[in-house]
Amino acid sequence: MAFYAIQFLNGLSLAMLLFLISSGLSVIFGMMRIVNLAHGSFYLLGGYIGLTVLSWLGNFWLAILAAAIVVGLFGIVLQRTLLRRVSDNELGQVLMTFGILLIVADLALWIWGGLPQTLSKPSWLNGSFRYAGLVFPKYRVAMILLGLVVAVLIWLVIERTRIGAIIRAGVDDSEMVRGIGIDIRKAFLLVFGAGAALAGVAGVLGGAMLGVYPGVDFDVLLQAFAVVVVGGLGSLRGAFVGSLLIGFSDTLGKVWFTDFALFTIFVPMVIMLVIRPEGLFGRE
């Protein structure tokens, strides 16, 4: 029982982390039809920038802020300079963003080295809560709460603000949005920047939970794709439900089928693509 309570907590905290990464990926695809393999690079960069800021200033929150700003700006520059030029070319996007993934990974290896590193948590989040004989690591509990807060914030922005209305309209029909005189390019930039910043923040938060290492960009990218495929490309609700499903299937899969740990995200992904390519909440 205690074992499953902990696994439940692990699954939930992983799910919240996945949501931070995949919500951006999903909305970016929904609006701009960009298949962005470099989304994993945002996470990697966020983690390493967080690491550097932590070693300079020792403040976890500043690390998060720095990662959000730098990675967000990086995303905006990427969208403006490169991705905009391949807006109608899926294969071009895949090749280009895979190239960017390679460049960022290699430069990060050069700058930060190849050893796995873990970001140090704020001291008050070290240790565990104890309740009814169970031990809950404080950091994971905080991760879950933060993930829920961010999910609610994103939902509020998308559902209750003007820019949110433009984003929703853009996902439905970006031509039409353009047609009624809204400068959708600004909305594209904002969404791309925000999606990148969220993934960067996830890099700091995840870096303190799971560590940063060369290759984490790709691991995270594939998990985020699994989430988005299961939930439905372009759907925020899909990203949330998909995160829960993949977070739990990955955590429990690793416990129950240790030998098949590597399959726990790809198999649900393929099954969903075969049965319902548009995902749980996507549109045909």
Added chain:
Amino acid sequence: MSKKSAYTQRAWLAPAATVLLFAIIAVAGWLSPSYTTGLLIDCLIFSIFALGLNLLLGYTGLPSLGHAAYFGVGAYTAGLMMLHVTPSFWWCALAAIGVSLAFGALYGLLSLRTSGVFFLIITLALGQITWAIAFSWRSLTGGDDGLRGIGRPDLGLGLSLQSNNDYFLFALLALALTLFVVRLIVRSPFGAALRGDSQNPERLAALGYNVWLCRFLSFVISAGISGFAGVIFVFYKGFVSPEAVGIVISAEVMLMVIIGGAGTLLGPILGAFVVVYLGHSVSSHTDRWMTILGVLYVAVVLFAPHGIVRAIGNKLAIRKSS
């Protein structure tokens, strides 16, 4: 009209270029020191692989991002046959191509349920599943370490493949055979149907073709050719590890096809030579090959999306018509 005449005017060009290309490669391979011969063998192996992917990506218009699966399955099967069953090249190759075809048939069935961006994602996911099999099934595949100590196979007929010079000629013949087979396919009515499918599937269906079957066959044959490339690969290297099945190889072979020119016969070969050669020469000067490779991906998409061969062909056509 003018387009057609431009094609007929340079109809001699492609076969002539092919013969010239093979002659140059053959001479270069024979004369060069053994390091360069090894490099050329790598180029030949990836040329075969790129020709395989090109059938699907270039001629049928289906971009598979998981083709290393078939390359890897071919390599592993041939390696396992060699280690446990028989040293005969022919049986090893037959089994490897058979298993690659089987994987192609299964994955093709699944992948062709999707289209567009979902096709890219599902082929990527299936490729990673195959990688995960190679990585996790330790008792069969050796896991992370892979299969080691695979010798050169026995060709029969009193021929030896032991020296790199001999293996080089053998790989060159394998490439010529592959090119011949692919050329037969794309020049056949079936090949015309594939091109029709990539340009206008609705019209093809209206003409009474079974579009799904065309795609499926193209997928399976493409997998088989990629598996054959894996066979030549594993017997050259003497080992195979999960790396050969992974996404980096899948993306790289895709890059080769695009750089050279998807949907052309010589483009993938040219692309394979460019990427493999660049990789070797850059790696010997700097550790930043991955950065340069990444820049290459971006540059190709921005500046040469239709590949080198088409760029050259267009230049010639413009010169002739003006």
